[in-house]
Amino acid sequence: MTDLLRSTKTVEDMLRALAERDVDRAAALLDDGIIWHNVGFPKVRGIARVRKALAVMAKPNYGFDVTIHNIAAAPDGDVVLTERTDVLIWRRLRVEFWVCGTFELRDGKILVWRDYFDNLDFAKALVRGLWRLRS
Numbered sequence: 001m002t003d004l005l006r007s008t009k010t011v012e013d014m015l016r017a018l019a020e021r022d023v024d025r026a027a028a029l030l031d032d033g034i035i036w037h038n039v040g041f042p043k044v045r046g047i048a049r050v051r052k053a054l055a056v057m058a059k060p061n062y063g064f065d066v067t068i069h070n071i072a073a074a075p076d077g078d079v080v081l082t083e084r085t086d087v088l089i090w091r092r093l094r095v096e097f098w099v100c101g102t103f104e105l106r107d108g109k110i111l112v113w114r115d116y117f118d119n120l121d122f123a124k125a126l127v128r129g130l131w132r133l134r135s
Contacts, residue, residue: 003073003076003077003078004073004074004075004076004077005073005077006077006108007073007077007078007080007103007105007108008071008072008073008080010029010080010103010105010108010109010110011071011080011082011101011103011110012068012071013025013029014026014029014030014110015066015068015082015084016066017029018054018057018064018066019063019064019065019066021057021058021063022058023051023054023055023057023058026054027047027050027051027054029109029110030047030050030051030109030110030113031047031106031107031109031110031111032046032047033045033046033047033111034046034047034050034110034111034112034113035111035112035113035114036050036053036113036114037112037113037114037115038115038117039114039115039116039117040119057088061090061091062089062090063087063088063089063090064086064087064088064089065086065087065089066084066085066086066087067084067085068082068083068084069083069084069085070082070083070084071083077105078104078105078106079102079103079104079105080102080103080105081100081101081102081103082099082100082101082103083098083099083100084098084099084100084101085097085098085099086099086115086117092133093129093130093133094129094132095122095125095126095129096125096128096129097117097118097121097122097125098117098118098121099115099116099117100115100116100117101113101114101115101116102114102115102116
């Protein structure tokens, strides 16, 4: 398997593990020095802090799902870009919104995970999710 394919598979596997509530499997694909940055919000640094934040999605009544629309890697495989729809779940509420992610890998593990999304788009997704709860 080429570095390019290995890198995209690492990112896909990490996101899929989160959707399957397998925080241990997701964390195993992260570098100990991981920096997780939802741009516009504070960075979460280090495997212990990132693992703690991700563990919330595996709790009862919470969840995460993802649809990857496009994924591409730099020729050396060190950077992977995603276009995807993320779904944050709390009880019956589902908030679906568009995300572009940049993943920087080192030695086969994710060192930097940077997600970009529009806060207005997220707010609209929240309103849509709340509206769907009415029915």
